[in-house]
Amino acid sequence: MNLNLASQTALVTASTGGIGQAIAAALAAEGARVIVNGRSEASVAQAIEAIRREHPAANLVPLAADNGTAAGCDATIAAVAEVDILVNNLGVYEAVGFFDETDEAWQRLFEVNIMSGVRLSRHYLRQMLARGRGRIIFISSESGLTPAPEMAHYSATKTMQLSISRSLAELTKGTAVTVNTVLPGSTLTDSVKKFIADVFPDATPEEAEQRFIAENRPNSLIGRFIRPEEIGAAVAFVASPLASAINGAAIRVDGGLVRHIA
Structure with a gap:
């Protein structure tokens, strides 16, 4: 399927892995x-090299900037004045019990997970509205709908992204700009591969994946980890002109992990 993205410029924050x-x-x-x-x-x-191995003709532009800080967002905006597509993917997480989550930890996750998207969207959405077209996509998590007790601060930021995304979508009425959120479920990134290998050191990668899902994600309807490429495909569609009727939505790409309908 041709998603009609050939003329578009996209900024994907934290796009050097996973x-x-x-x-x-x-x-x-x-x-x-x-x-x-x-x-x-x-x-x-390294990321550009990896992408070009799969897609030699890829039109890729490097941008080294820490968008988890106000100064980093300023540097990004200075380097990239306009985009057609903004994917607010930057986020950090940690598994810490609620009673061990310090004020500093809460503030750090808020600064990175929330304020990065707020700062960049504040700049780029204004321009998209002036042009009458554009896409902003927040990458949240199924934890935004099913908060995890061992990651209360992370889950809270993922829920907050849903609210921010919907608020921004309300500003787009009557334009061809859309703002949506994509909610991945458990995804097999390199860090997750290492984690489950440490949990099941005597199992093959396939066995470790199956055991982890069975023991820790029994609600999953696909019965496996989602692949990063599956999230990428969903985001590319939402970013495309073909998804023009999708706006203000929370799109679950969670393998059926979340049971409720809404």
Whole structure:
């Protein structure tokens, strides 16, 4: 399917690995000019090399900036004045019991997970509205709908993204700008692969995945981890002109993990 993205410029924050890199690759595969972002020039260069191995003709632009800070967002905006697509993918998480989550930890996750998207959207959405077209996509998590007790602060930021996204979507009425949120479920990134290998050291990667899902994600209807490329494909569609009727939505790409209907 041609998603008609060849003339579009996309900024994907935190796109040097995992879901972010898969989103950047999916957009690039559809012909978009993609700004690959990470905190260091080395990590950005490695991601660009990896994407080009799969997509040699990819139009990729490097951007080293820490968008988890106000100064980093300012640097991004200075380097990239306008975009057609903004994917607010940057986010950090940690598994810590509620009673051990310090004020500093709460503030750090709020600054990175929330304020990065707020600052960038404040700049780029204004321009999209002036042009009458554009896409903003927040990458949340199924934890935004099913909060995890071992990650109360992370879950809270993922829920807050749903509210922010819907609020911004209300500003787009009567335009071809859309603002949506995509909620991935448990996804098999490199860090997750290492984690489950440590949990099940005597199992093959396939066995470790099956055991982890059976023991920890029994609600999953697909019975496996989601692949980053599956998230990338969903985001690329939502970013495309073909998804023009999707606005203000929370789109679950969770493998059926979340049971409620809404």
